[in-house]
Amino acid sequence: MRENTVAQLKRAASAEAIETELQRQLAVYSQHSTAYGAHFAELWEITSECILGGKLIRPRLLIGAFDALANSQAETPPVSRDAVIRIAAATELLHYSFLLHDDVIDGDLFRRGRPNLIGTLLQVRRPEPLCASDAVLAQDEAGEQRGPLHWARTSGILMGDLLLSATHQIFAREALPEEIRIRLLDILDHTITESVVGEHLDVGLSDGLVPADLDTVLNMSRLKTATYTFELPLRAALVLAGASARAEMVVGMVGRHLGIAFQLQDDLLSTFGDATEHGKDMFSDLREGKETVIIAYARMSEAWPSIEPYHGRANLTEEDGVFARKLLIECGAEGFIRSLIDEQIRTCIEFLAQPDHQLPVEVIRYIEDLVASLEERRS
Amino acid sequence: MRENTVAQLKRAASAEAIETELQRQLAVYSQHSTAYGAHFAELWEITSECILGGKLIRPRLLIGAFDALANSQAETPPVSRDAVIRIAAATELLHYSFLLHDDVIDGDLFRRGRPNLIGTLLQVRRPEPLCASDAVLAQDEAGEQRGPLHWARTSGILMGDLLLSATHQIFAREALPEEIRIRLLDILDHTITESVVGEHLDVGLSDGLVPADLDTVLNMSRLKTATYTFELPLRAALVLAGASARAEMVVGMVGRHLGIAFQLQDDLLSTFGDATEHGKDMFSDLREGKETVIIAYARMSEAWPSIEPYHGRANLTEEDGVFARKLLIECGAEGFIRSLIDEQIRTCIEFLAQPDHQLPVEVIRYIEDLVASLEERRS
Known part of the structure; x- marks a missing residue:
């Protein structure tokens, strides 16, 4: 078998192990929930289904980086691979907790092309089919008038709380060596703080209360998404594999810049893709x-x-959209974002080229593969 | 000095130690927040001020029960009093996290007779004075139209998340013996689950989606408030002082019934007091x-x-209120609640009278004092 086929098989096995562990974690909570009546049990059941539909990007990144480092070392890592899988799966709970509160804040009823948790709960409680205009209904029910949508949104807040809490529990319960436990808790604390700051800034920008200059938007995007999507899994992987504080720091910086690059790439794809x-x-x-x-x-x-009239136009037609997109390309926005992505990748490579980064070649190669997958998405 | 004067002085010293520790915990977060810009730093500053205005009921209960048990033992407790104070202070962060999400869910702008965090943030962003009708404004802004109130509510959700996260961090970081660490995490997990179930049920009841029968309302009240206000501090205190699982279980049941009694007492006071x-x-x-x-x-x-027309009447006059209160007394509701409280207290006393409860006399006396303070509130 060729080396990359072996790597592919290993990756598939990891994805399966994460999925199984995530199902196990959710099953524990689902089972406990039955003691509290039908409504709460139903809530956990629906939430579990929503969570299990994800791509597991963060857990897979964590396991991938851990394996790369573990395989490069002669000595056994200080933490078992099973424990690493438990912690990796918990990062998916954290991810979904953020998504839930984001949906409540934005008044969204859909995610991943399907009704999200709030939309699904609404469907369960009401006979009418769910449509896009239901989001507008929200404002009629939010204040004095209450009903199924208010309860569904409340459930979104509360399930977000439980998933945030579950993430902490899984991190805190693992029997890790004291130093590793504290470093892992540090990473989690840092991650949650940055994600919250990013969301706070994002809403401030959308609500028109924070001026939307380039630096602020770039910073928001890094904080809201890059930290928990790239910095968290990479740093956690290194700490669990027993890497030095220096290596953790370098991989954190690499994750930060890689995260910004992926986020910018996402913005490009959703506007021009x-x-x-x-x-x-x-x-x-x-x-x-x-x-x-x-x-x-x-x-x-x-x-x-000439672009402004299209920005935030709720009834934008496809013709409008195509025209606005053309204007965005012509004004140089597309080219500028591409140059920003290049800059982030260059910074990543510079970090990896430092003589004292203390990262073994397997980890460097793993990160280079991530960079390559980013470049593939662009073409 | 008489014995109860000594006890009073000790209690005052504990309250001061909790306050100081809570200030320290909040200062750490406030200080970190300055790295993320003025908006976020301001958010932490205002939140800290709101938190420090509380009565510290839960931390004081925790320290009180810990001291009672620690003083009754010849051996030193397995956890230092300083660590107990850190954990006790963290229960106040948890309490405020629940209050914040409750205020977001209910659309409230006031708490403890003053603007709550959301109300305060709104005042900071807008020149107009805050009034009760601002709550109604919420519904106009919640959907498409966004503005200062949407951002303030978002801040309420996000700060609730950070405080929930901070509670877990403080519990998880303490260097405790492994068995105690896990028992403490179990209590925290159980507490958060029950509080969430209670809030979920409360909103389902208010929104008219869960039938408001007596058992459901009583259960909601226990879950939403009694668990985290009484069961959590009492059980945590016993675990930290090195008590047996049996003693922890008994004190948990006592806390549960005492919590229901206090909650019923609160309902009585706010309707008839x-x-x-x-x-x-x-x-x-x-x-x-x-x-x-x-x-x-x-x-x-x-x-x-004849009572129903007054229940949920937004423009209820004082005359209406006095009349409805008279009807509630006449129909036997007041008397019935008093008999429920008596029943809860009787159950507490029965638990304490069990021969195998493994609770030293000092803890029994501490709980009896709590019961006495409940009876005093009634007279």
Whole structure:
């Protein structure tokens, strides 16, 4: 068997192990929930189904980096691979906790092209089919008038709390050597703080209370997504494999820049990419008036007065969208974001080229593969 | 000095130690927050001020029970008093996390007679003074239209997340003997689950999606408040002092019934008590249409058709309120709740009278003092 076929098989086995562990973690909570009546048991059941539909990006990244480092060492890592899988699976619970509170804050009823937890709960409670205009209903029910949507949103807040709590529990219960336990808790604390700051900034930008300059939007994007998607799994993997504080720091910086690059790539794809391929609603960023780095750049250009009317236009037609996209390309926004991505990748490579990074060649190769997968997505 | 004067001085010293520790914990987070810009730093500063205005009921209960047990033992407890104070202070962060999400869910802008975090943030962002009708504004802004209130509520959700996370961090970071660490994490997990179930049920009741029968309302009240206010501090205190699993279980049951009794007492006070004394808006429970045990009893009585029109009447006058209160007394609701409280206290005393409860006399006396303070509140 060729080396990359072996690697592929290993990756598939890891994905299966993560999935199984995640199912086990959710089953424990589901089982406990039955003691508290039908409503709460149903809530856990629906939440579990929603969580298990994810791509497991963060857990897979964590296991991938851990294996790369563990395989490069003569000595056994200080933490068993089973424990690493438990912690990796918990990062998916954290991810879903963030998604839930994000959906409550944004008033969204859909995610991944399907009704999200709130949308699903609403469907369970009401006979009418769910439609996009249900989001508007929210505002009629939010205040004095209460009903199924208010309860569904409340459930979103509360399940987000339980998943955040479950993440901490799984991290804290693992019988790890004291030093590793504290380093892992440090990473979790740092991650949650940065993700919250990012969300707070994102909403401040959308609500028009924070000026949408390029630096702020770029910083928001890093904090809200890059930290928990790349920095957390990579740093946690290294700590669990017994790496030095120096190696953890370098891989954290690499994760940060790689995370920004992926996030920028996502913004590019959802504005300029093929809608069917990345599974997002075409022109949804434009329609929602999302403050992306693309828009922040366009704001500074002379073309902004002609782009602005399309930004946040709820009833944007496809023709409008195609036209606005053309304007965004012409003003140089697309090219600028591509250059920003290149800059982030260059910074990653510079970190890896430092003589004292204390990272074995297997980890370097693993990160280079991630960079390559980013470059593939662009073509 | 008389014995109870010594006890009083000790209690005052404990309260000061908790306050100091809570200030220290909040200062650490406040200090870190400055790295993330002025908005986030301001958020932590305002949140800290709100938190420090509390009565510290849960931390004081925890320290009180710990001291009672520690003083009764010849051997030193397995956990230092300093560590116990850190954990006790963290229960106040948990309490405030619950309050924050409760305020977001209920659309409230006031708490403890002052603007709550959301209300304060709104005042900071807007020139107009805050008034009760601002809550209604919420619904106009919650959907498409966004603004300062949406950002303030988002901040409420996010700060609730950070405080929940901080509680876990403080519990998990303490260098405790492995067995005690896991027992403490079990208590925290159980507490958060029950509090979430209680809140979920409470909102389901208010939204008219769960039938408001007596058992459900009583159960909701226990889950939402009694578990984290009484069971958590008492059980945690015993575990930290090195008590047996049996003693922990007994004190947990005592805490549960004592918690229900205090909660029922609160319901009685806010419906039949003197408004100025307990600091709540007079008739607010009636006006909001809160599903208390009092109302659940009244629903079953023949008087309900004449009480119902006042329940949930937003523009209830003082005259209406006085009249509805008279009806509630006449239908037997007040007397029934008093008999429920007596039943809870009897159950507590029965648990303490069991021959194998493994609780030293000092702890029994401490709990008897709590029962006495409950009886004092009634007279």
